[in-house]
Amino acid sequence: MPKIEVNEAAFFALADPEGRGICPGRKGPNDRELLEEVLTCAKAELDLDSWSADAARALTPEERTLKIELNDTNRPDLWATAGCARQLRLYNGGRRPEYPFFSYPGNFRSAARKLRVEVSVKQVRPYLAGFIATGKAITDAALRDMIQTQEKLAWNFGRKRRTISMGLYRIAIIQWPIIYKAVDPDSVSFVPLQWDAPLTLREILKQHPKGREYGFIQEHEPLHPLLVDSKGAVLSYPPIINSADLGAVQVGDTDLFVELTGTDMPSVTLAASIMACDLADQGYTIEPVEIEYEYDTPFGRKFTSPYYFQEPVFCSLARVERFLGEKLDADTCIAALERMGCRAENTRSVEKGQEAAGPGGEVETEGVLVWPPEYRNDFLHAADVAEDVMIGRGLSSFKPERPRDFTVGRLKPITVFSRKVKELLVGMGYQEMIYNYLGSRKDLVENMRGDGSRIIRIANPMTENSAYLRDSVLASLLMSEAVSGHSVYPHRIFEIGKVAYRNPAENYGASTRQYAGLLHAGGDANFNTVAGQIQTLFYYISREYEVEESRDSRFIPGRAAEIRYGTRPIGVFGEIHPEVLENWGIIVPCTAAEIDLDALIEA
Numbered sequence: 001m002p003k004i005e006v007n008e009a010a011f012f013a014l015a016d017p018e019g020r021g022i023c024p025g026r027k028g029p030n031d032r033e034l035l036e037e038v039l040t041c042a043k044a045e046l047d048l049d050s051w052s053a054d055a056a057r058a059l060t061p062e063e064r065t066l067k068i069e070l071n072d073t074n075r076p077d078l079w080a081t082a083g084c085a086r087q088l089r090l091y092n093g094g095r096r097p098e099y100p101f102f103s104y105p106g107n108f109r110s111a112a113r114k115l116r117v118e119v120s121v122k123q124v125r126p127y128l129a130g131f132i133a134t135g136k137a138i139t140d141a142a143l144r145d146m147i148q149t150q151e152k153l154a155w156n157f158g159r160k161r162r163t164i165s166m167g168l169y170r171i172a173i174i175q176w177p178i179i180y181k182a183v184d185p186d187s188v189s190f191v192p193l194q195w196d197a198p199l200t201l202r203e204i205l206k207q208h209p210k211g212r213e214y215g216f217i218q219e220h221e222p223l224h225p226l227l228v229d230s231k232g233a234v235l236s237y238p239p240i241i242n243s244a245d246l247g248a249v250q251v252g253d254t255d256l257f258v259e260l261t262g263t264d265m266p267s268v269t270l271a272a273s274i275m276a277c278d279l280a281d282q283g284y285t286i287e288p289v290e291i292e293y294e295y296d297t298p299f300g301r302k303f304t305s306p307y308y309f310q311e312p313v314f315c316s317l318a319r320v321e322r323f324l325g326e327k328l329d330a331d332t333c334i335a336a337l338e339r340m341g342c343r344a345e346n347t348r349s350v351e352k353g354q355e356a357a358g359p360g361g362e363v364e365t366e367g368v369l370v371w372p373p374e375y376r377n378d379f380l381h382a383a384d385v386a387e388d389v390m391i392g393r394g395l396s397s398f399k400p401e402r403p404r405d406f407t408v409g410r411l412k413p414i415t416v417f418s419r420k421v422k423e424l425l426v427g428m429g430y431q432e433m434i435y436n437y438l439g440s441r442k443d444l445v446e447n448m449r450g451d452g453s454r455i456i457r458i459a460n461p462m463t464e465n466s467a468y469l470r471d472s473v474l475a476s477l478l479m480s481e482a483v484s485g486h487s488v489y490p491h492r493i494f495e496i497g498k499v500a501y502r503n504p505a506e507n508y509g510a511s512t513r514q515y516a517g518l519l520h521a522g523g524d525a526n527f528n529t530v531a532g533q534i535q536t537l538f539y540y541i542s543r544e545y546e547v548e549e550s551r552d553s554r555f556i557p558g559r560a561a562e563i564r565y566g567t568r569p570i571g572v573f574g575e576i577h578p579e580v581l582e583n584w585g586i587i588v589p590c591t592a593a594e595i596d597l598d599a600l601i602e603a
Contacts, residue, residue, distance in 0.1 A: 014085035130259035165239030315385035316367035336392030473517030490522025571595035
C-alpha cells in the first residue's frame with residue numbers, strides 16, 4: 001500500500017487551518033490517538049512516525065515528519081500532504097474547496113498557453129494533460145512533497161510510469177507553444193537531469209540511471225516521445241527523464257509548468273487534476289493550458305486542462321439501507337457525502353433489475369445523485385456512494401449488532417475432494433507444484449498448439465506475461481519441465497488448481513473450474529504408463545470412467561484418450577506431441593493428464 005511522508009507543521013496547517021484541533025471538541029492536534037482515529041476517514045493509519053522516537057520529540061513541528069500508510073489504492077488523491085490533509089479538513093466540517101480553473105464537457109475555454117500533440121505520438125504514448133502553477137515561491141519542503149507526489153502517482157497509479165508519468169518545468173525559459181511529438185531515438189540529443197553531456201534518446205536508455213530503470217517502456221518502439229518548446233528546446237523525454245535546463249526545478253522558483261503523459265486519457269487527466277487541486281490548496285494560482293490534438297481522443301481534439309470529466313452517480317436510499325443495514329434519510333446521506341468532498345442532491349430516479357422491482361422490473365425511487373470532486377474518479381457503482389456515506393457519517397455512529405444466525409464453518413466439498421486427490425498423487429510418486437493463474441499467449445496458446453478460441457484475455461494487463469487466464473494446467477507443468485533438464489529423470493509433477501475458459505452458457509460468459517494436472521517426463525513415459533496411473537487414481541477415488549480416442553492437438557494422434565464420466569468428457573491423457581515439446585525446449589518424452597475435479601463431485 002502507498003506510504004507518504006509529510007511535514008508535521010505543513011500537514012496540520014492544511015488539515016486544521018482554523019486551529020480547532022484535528023478532532024474538534026476533543027484533545028489537541030498533536031494527540032496520536034485522535035489523529036489515528038480521524039485518519040480512518042482517509043482509510044489511512046500512522047506508520048512509523050516521529051512521535052515514537054525519543055530523539056525526535058525535541059524537534060519542532062517544522063522539523064518533524066509523519067509517516068502515513070494509505071490502505072486504499074482507489075484514492076490516489078490521498079497520496080500527498082495536501083490531499084490527505086484536505087480529506088481530514090472536510091471530514092471535520094471544513095468548507096468544500098472551489099476550483100474555478102477547471103473546464104467541463106461542452107464548456108471549452110481558450111487559455112493563454114497552448115500545447116500541440118502531433119499525430120506521430122498516437123501509437124507511442126498518446127495522451128497529455130497539464131497546467132501552470134504561479135504566485136508562490138517553492139520551498140524545500142514543498143519541492144520534496146511535489147517530487148513525492150510525482151513519484152507516488154507515477155509508480156503506484158501509473159504502473160511504474162507505464163501509463164502515467166509527470167514532469168515539472170520552469171516557465172521562464174520555455175518558448176510557447178509546447179509540442180509533443182514522436183521522434184527517431186537516434187536523431188535527437190539533449191542533456192538530461194543529473195548528467196553533464198548531451199545524450200541521444202537511445203543512449204539515455206543505455207547509460208543514464210533513469211533510462212536503465214524505465215527503458216523497458218520504450219526501448220522496443222521505433223519512435224520515442226519527446227516534449228519540446230516552439231524553438232526546439234527539449235523539456236523532457238517522457239516517461240524517462242527531464243532535461244537539465246528546462247526540466248530542473250529549484251527551490252525559489254515561482255512559476256511552474258506541470259505536465260503528464262501516458263497511455264490512458266482518464267488516468268492522465270485525473271492525475272493532472274489531483275496535482276492541480278493539491279497546489280491550489282497550498283496557495284498557488286492555477287492557470288489552465290489549452291491542448292490541441294491532431295487526432296481524436298476520448299475528450300475530443302481540443303480541450304482545456306485541468307478538465308472535469310467525471311459522471312454523476314445515483315444511489316437510492318433503499319440501496320443505502322441494504323448496504324449499511326440502517327435506514328438513512330436523504331439529508332443524512334448528503335451531509336455524510338459532503339464530509340467526503342462530494343456534492344450531492346436529493347432526487348428520484350428509475351432503477352432497473354431484480355434489486356429494484358423483481359426480475360426485469362423497474363421502479364422510480366428516492367435517492368441521492370452524487371458528483372465526485374474534481375480529484376476523484378473512484379465512483380463506479382452505487383455501492384461506492386454507500387461506502388462514502390458510511391465513512392462520512394462515521395463508523396462509530398453505527399450501532400453494533402450481534403449475529404442473528406449461528407453457523408459452523410467447514411471446508412467446501414471440492415476442497416476436501418482435491419485434498420484426497422493430492423494425497424493419492426503424492427503416494428503415486430508425484431511432486432506437487434504451485435503456479436500463477438496468469439500467463440502469456442505464447443505460453444498458454446502458441447506453445448501448446450492451441451487456437452486460443454476459449455482462452456480469456458485480461459482487458460488491462462500489467463505485462464504481456466500476465467495478459468491471459470490459463471485454461472489448462474498442462475502449460476504450467478511443461479514450463480517447469482522446460483527448466484528442469486539438469487535434474488535426474490524421471491520427473492513426476494502435478495498441480496491442483498483453477499482454470500478459466502470462455503463458456504457462453506454461463507451468465508458471465510466464462511467458467512472457472514478446479515483441475516488436476518500431472519506430468520511424467522523420462523524414458524519410461526508412454527501411453528500405457530499414464531493409462532495405468534489414471535486407472536489407479538480413479539480406483540482409489542471410487543469413480544467409474546470410460547475412454548475414447550482423443551484428437552486433442554497437444555497430444556500425439558492415436559496416443560491420447562478422452563476421459564468420460566457418465567456422459568460427459570472430463571479430461572484427457574496421453575503422450576505430449578513432439579511439436580509441443582520442441583516449443584518448450586524439452587528433449588525427453590512426456591506423458592500428461594488433466595482432469596476436471598468439479599465434474600467428479602457434481603451430481
